[in-house]
Amino acid sequence: RDVDHVLDCLMDSEVNVDRVRPSSILNDTCVKHVVQRSGMKFVWTKLSETREKVNKDATCRAPDPALLRPRPPVVTIMGHVDHGKTTLLDSLRMSQITATEAGGITQHIGAFTVRLASGETMTVLDTPGHAAFSSIRARGASITDIVILVVAADDGVMEQTVESIRHARNAGVPMIVAVNKCDKVQADPERVKRELLSHDVVCEEFGGDIQAVHVSALKGEGLVELTEAVVALAEVLELKAEHEGAMEGAVIESRTDKGKGPVSTALVQRGALQRGAVLVSGRTWAKVRFMFDESGSTLDRAEPSQAVQICGWRELPSAGESILEVETEQRAREVLSYRLYLDDQQRQSEEQKTVSANQEAHQTQYRLQRAELAHLSWRQRKNALYQKNKEVFNTRAKERDSEEGSPRLGIIIKGDVDGSVETLLNVLDSYDAQDQCELNLIHFGTGDVSETDVNLAHTFSGSVYGFNVSVPRPVQQMALKKGVPIKLQSVIYKLIEELKEELSQKLPSET
Ligand code: GDP
Numbered sequence: 001r002d003v004d005h006v007l008d009c010l011m012d013s014e015v016n017v018d019r020v021r022p023s024s025i026l027n028d029t030c031v032k033h034v035v036q037r038s039g040m041k042f043v044w045t046k047l048s049e050t051r052e053k054v055n056k057d058a059t060c061r062a063p064d065p066a067l068l069r070p071r072p073p074v075v076t077i078m079g080h081v082d083h084g085k086t087t088l089l090d091s092l093r094m095s096q097i098t099a100t101e102a103g104g105i106t107q108h109i110g111a112f113t114v115r116l117a118s119g120e121t122m123t124v125l126d127t128p129g130h131a132a133f134s135s136i137r138a139r140g141a142s143i144t145d146i147v148i149l150v151v152a153a154d155d156g157v158m159e160q161t162v163e164s165i166r167h168a169r170n171a172g173v174p175m176i177v178a179v180n181k182c183d184k185v186q187a188d189p190e191r192v193k194r195e196l197l198s199h200d201v202v203c204e205e206f207g208g209d210i211q212a213v214h215v216s217a218l219k220g221e222g223l224v225e226l227t228e229a230v231v232a233l234a235e236v237l238e239l240k241a242e243h244e245g246a247m248e249g250a251v252i253e254s255r256t257d258k259g260k261g262p263v264s265t266a267l268v269q270r271g272a273l274q275r276g277a278v279l280v281s282g283r284t285w286a287k288v289r290f291m292f293d294e295s296g297s298t299l300d301r302a303e304p305s306q307a308v309q310i311c312g313w314r315e316l317p318s319a320g321e322s323i324l325e326v327e328t329e330q331r332a333r334e335v336l337s338y339r340l341y342l343d344d345q346q347r348q349s350e351e352q353k354t355v356s357a358n359q360e361a362h363q364t365q366y367r368l369q370r371a372e373l374a375h376l377s378w379r380q381r382k383n384a385l386y387q388k389n390k391e392v393f394n395t396r397a398k399e400r401d402s403e404e405g406s407p408r409l410g411i412i413i414k415g416d417v418d419g420s421v422e423t424l425l426n427v428l429d430s431y432d433a434q435d436q437c438e439l440n441l442i443h444f445g446t447g448d449v450s451e452t453d454v455n456l457a458h459t460f461s462g463s464v465y466g467f468n469v470s471v472p473r474p475v476q477q478m479a480l481k482k483g484v485p486i487k488l489q490s491v492i493y494k495l496i497e498e499l500k501e502e503l504s505q506k507l508p509s510e511t
Helices: 002-013 028-039 086-102 129-136 159-170 189-195 223-237 329-372 378-401 418-429 451-459 473-482 492-506
Strands: 069-072 074-079 112-116 121-125 146-152 175-180 212-214 240-242 248-257 261-270 278-281 284-291 307-313 320-325 408-415 437-447 463-469 486-489
Touching: 028 320, 028 486, 069 074, 074 463, 074 473, 074 486, 086 112, 086 175, 086 223, 086 473, 112 307, 121 223, 129 329, 146 159, 146 223, 159 212, 189 212, 189 329, 240 261, 240 378, 248 307, 278 329, 320 329, 329 418, 329 451, 408 451, 408 492, 418 463, 418 492, 437 451, 463 492
Parallel strands: 074 121, 074 146, 146 175, 175 212, 408 437, 408 463, 463 486
Antiparallel strands: 069 240, 112 121, 248 261, 248 320, 261 307, 278 284, 278 320, 284 307
């Protein structure tokens, strides 16, 4: 009787038959019967699962102006390819080895410190190219205080120079120009500065406030002047942070080290990081077992603007993710459980969105059918609708897969941080669909490839493209089972190449 009653309700109210929530008239068992009897597909949320979970996330602590003390600047080097970014990073790093006579091999941990004879320091992030854009814009907050824009004096302002300027501006990060390769005979530093004018980069000698330093990264000339320029700008910026209390920071780099296992480099932004601290980042946590600096020495404590490699992560956090210190391991688990709960909520609402879009179309169809059947008796109408509805549901899956018309490529974009996703979306925007394969952007976002992504891709017969993200094993297996292609890249242009390749494969071959 219950089942009949439910069917009556469904027919009369035009409820969305593929999303029914148990309510006073629809309990779980009842809905299951309907599913079995009608052959319809239902998705429903158990009431018990929708209970609000109390917010147990970790939060940044309130600022205490009394404890603010100056901190060193954090610098990123940007500029056109071949203009000398890597060489400049190397020579800045080398200048340290000789200056401190550490003599050891500096390890690549994602950042290093440059010290002036006066004792002032700067922290240089050494993630090159696009990854640098991303880390600048990590999680919307900038982890970089100053951009060193490298422009080769023999080549001048080029495409990526302009792009770098734009990125620095968007992130609200001030610049210093390093006019590089000044040792070359063809070098024309004055031309570089004139060219920069047309991009609103006005150097001091033209009355602006942007410092330009002539350097030769290759010969190590001008490096002290460059560092001094950075320190001077940092003073103007009045960079400050609390040097005590719980640590807050960001992940600059994460990887599995041959000797140390899973390690990530954290940039301390507030507070003091000490051995034994419990940290949460994204969906993982750590009890800090060891900390290392770039020369491989172990540390017991790290202060704001210092970058340290941390051992002790349960799973590796992603670059760009923020880090917060919590009181206990118990608290870390609580925070993670809350964050996973939020993910789940989000996944459900995303699913709901896709379902709703489909439903809207089907409801219109349903109403039209009703109008068609208006002359029938109430019971005849109900039966006809019931039959029709069943057909709709049985054929829906097929419809979706075999949509005729121009070839379509459904894609899902996942990137490590907003910056990279944005870059990819910009490229997609410029894709011209005329006479070609239609591009259907199903979904985009930051973070690792999730089950939702795979499900969505499966539903729309699409592929998942990931930039600098990973795919958890269960998701990999799921994609394999469902035949959903996942393409991962850590170089943006390669990802774009792959995408173009796939688009052209979808085109009908010319006859
Ligand atoms: P990136 O692509 O910006 O990282 O550029 P690289 O650091 O790889 O440098 C590109 C090329 O320029 C290399 O062959 C370097 O040796 C050369 N180069 C870099 N800096 C200088 C410099 O100051 N003077 C000269 N003569 N060559 C340089």
